[in-house]
Amino acid sequence: MAKTIGLVVKNDPNVLKKADELEDWLIQKGYKVIRANNNGPQPVEPGHRPSFSAPPDLYCVFMLGGDGTLLSAARWIGDKPIPLLGIKFGEVGFLAEASEEHLYKVAGYVLDGNLKTMPRMRLNVQVWHDQKLIAQESVLNDVVINKGALARLAHMKTYINNGYLTDYRSDGLIVATPTGSTAYSLAAGGPIIHPQVPGIMITPICPFTLTNRPLIISDTAVIKIQLADQSTDIMLTFDGQVGFEIDGRHTIIVRKANIPVHLITLPDRDFFDALKVKLRWGGSRVP
Secondary structure (H helix, E strand, O other), X not given: XXXXXXXXEEOOHHHHHHHHHHHHHHHHOOOEEEEEEEOOOEEOOOOOOOOOOOOOOOOEEEEEEOHHHHHHHXXXXXXXXXXXXXXXXXXXXXXXXXXXXXXXXXXXXXXXXXXXXXXXXXXXXXXXXXXXXXXXXXXXXXXXXXXXXXXXXXXXXXXXXXXXXXXXEEOEEEEEOOHHXXXXXXXXXXXXXXXXXXXXXXXXXXXXXXXXXXXXXXXXXXXXXXXXXXXXXXXXXXXXXXXXXXXXXXXXXXXXXXXXXXXXXXXXXXXXXXXXXXXXXXXXXXO
16 A cells, blocks of 8 residues: 655745655655645634644655744644654754755655654643633644733743742743754743753743743643733744734643654754754854
């Protein structure tokens, strides 16, 4: 029986052209192909679920694009343990295992049965409104609370395992996985965490109180965030892909998800080597 391959493709003319060529190549080799184009971040209503999700019998998913496209692919497969492989187009991105020029070499290697994967922790995020669960999402990178351009500082009362931690007064708050430590959290001053470190990171965005610093906690912890009663013009986003407006009646609960994302790894790829190249440590250049 022919294997079925998923393709998630960035909505870019050059990437779409390459995806067409890859799809033809796969079909010629006898594979079935199911394709989902990534149209970028979308506003959604609370509780919205993707209308089109990946079938459970996919052998793997090739992602063509950048980190945002891979996050879209992770959302597309949901909780299914389908291996993902990122193919990078452009210079920005930490999650892709290979670059555009190595596409067919890497695809052939994976299709020959070399499916070594590394599990990446996800977070389960619940949103409650007046004690009613209105949304539940899994994120690979982060969940972000962000104030609007003209809003006052967001005021967020935060608890760890039902114990009061602090009140964050800031432009927002990021709760991130180790994978997400190289994304928005890094730009906000958070530390970089190796993907296999079992932790969850809380990073305030431009905090009013300078003693509010990024915090790494156990991956067994449960985080509860309550907005102040007067909160308005506040957005909640999941992996930068989807989101909706929240206010003082909302409570956010974040914990480690039961099912990780399985990213395909390639020989001779090392997290620290990739990190040095992306951050240009020691004069490294992006290939």
